[in-house]
Amino acid sequence: MKKRTLAALVPAATVAGIALQDFVQKDHALRRNFPLIARFRYMLEAIGPELRQYIITSNDAERPFSRDQRRWVYTSAKKENNYFAFGTDNDTENSSYPIIKQATFSDVVPASPIHGHDVELPGAKVLGGPRARRHAFRPASVVNVSAMSFGSLSPQAIEAINAGAKLAGFWHNTGEGGLSDHHRQGGDLVFQIGTGYFGCRDENGNFDLGRLVDVVGSAPVRAIEIKLSQGAKPGLGGHLPGAKVNAEIARIRGVEQGKDIASPSRHTAFRNTDEMLDVVEQIADATGLPVGIKSAVGELGFWHELAGRMADGQRGVDFITVDGGEGGTGAAPLVFADNVSFPFRVGFAQVYGLFAHAGLSDRVTWIGSGKLGLPANAIVAFALGVDLVNVAREAMLAIGCIQAQRCHTDHCPTGVATQNAWLARGLDPQQKSHRLAGYVLTLRRDLLKVSEAAGVRHPAMLGPNDVEILDGDRRHRTLAEVYGYHDGWGVPGPEIVRDIDVYMSRTSCST
Template sequence: MELVLTSLGSIPWWGWILIGLALVALYDINQKKHAIRHNFPIVGNLRYFLESFGPELRQYIVANNREELPFNRQQRAWIYSSSKQENNFQGFGTDQDITSAGYIFINPALLPLKLSPDNPNYGQPYTAPAAKVIGVFHKRRRPYHPRSIVNISGMSFGSLSAKAIESMNKGALKFGCYHNTGEGGLSSYHKFGADVVVNIGTSYFGVRDDEGNFVMEKLVKLVETNPFVRMLELKLSQGAKPGKGGVLPAAKITAEISEIRHVPMGKDVISPASHSAFSDIPSMVAFIEAMAEKTGLPVGIKSAVGKLELWKELADYMLETGKGPDFITIDGGEGGTGAAPPSFADHVSLPFVYGFSKIYRIFQKRGLVHRITFIASGKLGLPESAVMAFAMGADLINVGREAMLSIGCIQAQICHTNRCPSGVATQNKWLQNGIDPTLKSERFYNYIKTLTKEILEISHAAGYEHPCQFTMKDVDLAMGDNNKIQTLAEAYGYRKDEVPFTSIADLLNSPYIDKHENKKP
């Protein structure tokens, strides 16, 4: 034994390296899982090592400022600098190819709008309530008038970390926008005082029984005990994976998530693709009306867009009965915060501009636009994209990934692995500890404030006080190689209905608008 130890002790440091490499080579040759490592022992491992941080390598070194997807470096830089209250300007003109197909041109007025000193946005253009009151037409007992045109899209606790949800909710309270829970249910991290929209998906998390069936009594109790819940959103599908259910692996179900979602520990939870509470348009509308009657809240639907037959049936049924959703959230097929198979994220359902324009036209043709608040979602958390959505007929904007970026997301694109390096999309306690909700809530507040400010400033440049006044003729699209442009009206074949509007001051005096006096329960 002493001889062996003496022999080992005499091996130089580089000898140990050679022994280590020999062991790696021996393992590579004998393993059957990876042909590259078998055929090229040791050096074959470099392929997997480089692949492991390839996205980061391209993101920070290889790709140019306008090249990456889903959000390029320039877009992320604008969100980051806005959230930190740093210089978000650019100099020396645009670096974009302004003749590329789909490029947005917003038409300014010869004489911009001049605000009077008594205007709420004089000197500080941050105030933009919704132009429509949600739930008035159907005479809901608690109509809702959102105080912000920009709000937080549905992102569940469980998908996002506790500290990420808390940061967003506290920032939303400070600014005055609402916070959508996502289908994961209402958690304690949604309860810091912001207005909340409860999203109800196919698994009815938080309002279900042991078999996964919807329980109305639980929903009523949830609303009664949490007065900051202002709307209910029935999720039919989402842009990331429309028409497909989901799996919550047993390994990700903590005791806290189990209690919030009312799901068992130690067992995978399978979310079905369709609802069990209804099966067709009449039964869906009856379900919506029952929830609205029992809770007194406005109820809407959220969906991606594909086939149009059932949308037309819904519009016809609403016209015939006078019943139906108070709002419709259109989710673009560009994907979102949800993990999905690439085939679904890349190819199933229409992108926002095509999907929204088709649905708006269906309800416009039947004279129903005034009854519905249209909420737009799908990579619209940048000023020019938001303005385009308002010009197409959107009344509100929901932001998801942009909100994540504002609190520290680095677009690592590993949300589905539970290894999010920024702590935003993981349940790993160590990684979550990198988020300080006091700081990150301020970052989100700064971002949403800056986004609203720039939307308003573009509106003023176009001669308008509120973005609801934009028309389809105010935005042009480049047509690409033919060197022509078309208005949105020409490109999508309709002109949005005029939204009744007098002034932002009048909106702030609405009897339905919350005076921002919410308090933590």
């Protein structure tokens, strides 16, 4: 009896102790005024995202990716049935959304059955071709994985992405964190140079061209991307908490273990557009690789000057990756995530328009990023003029991310965005590589089928008049009208169209 009484008293004493602690502490007024009860509020607040994700929100309500969008990525990655039944559940009477206009008649012969996954869909342009780079090439896939560094992602996640790149024939951007052993699973790479010059810096943290040549020569690097800014935090620079900077990351990046890494907001190797183009040409001459830039879009003065300095054909970037302000896998202050830089469609249209007006759009390979890993968003991007799309968060979803939004805490529950060994062990790189490959192959298939429905062989051959934006059931305008495109903008020139038409016709016949 005594033991049972004591056993009953222990929980009661514990609860009373917690209540007393709440009553006497002064940090939280709510706990002081409502001992114990206030703790339930904090608990509900902590699991609020999960409650909304699984119980409260509708299929299309949640952001950044709705339940329907996540379901499509997950089922596509697993090569399961990703169809939706009983018609759209979008609010067609009141919401704004794109409509792709199908062609009633077309000479295009379908390249593959709708249920097939092994779809070849290469880039429309030869990357580095207009500037005759020694190692110019046609990208094997119009869908590729965007920049996500080892450090922000776990070793297992990087291995899964690169092995998936090998399986499905797309490229894997290293991000600004350098090139690790985990990137060497056989997939093609794009090496990104950030403002911290990780992997290609000297002992003082300055850009070192010799080290860059060595590192890109040690792996299947196909192109080099200079990051000027990114959608998550444009103009702010990168940040990796010291908790994530283990011995391996410190070695690869050339920094001190356990200390926060804060990349500058701007480059030190060049300080203006003219100097940047000099560096681009130096890198291209030394490596033979196509060299491009990545940037979110804010003020347009830089883009005006870049187009002007490229007009004579003497110097220039081979590709431009435009990142939307709505994108971003990294953590950022709320004001940067919500209010700095234009969303993809607005930003891209402004930059592309400058180059198209100057007659330079065909001399650049255009890459879009910022939530473009969903078929409808990608089709709009292609209709606006992109040649390739890069995906980041969608790739994370394909390898297991559940949108827990814990990326900045090192407590990612699925082992994707963490350096916690116990959490990361839950991610099996071999299995997840097949999931990522399945997602990319399915997205390529859907892009091809939608293009064929619209009467063209390749999504890059779509133009801004092939897609309209509906404003409920009251008004609709073409992309050309919405974004001020002139005739001929948004589609490759005649030579590129003929080139890709012949290539896709050959692929169709072989299929």
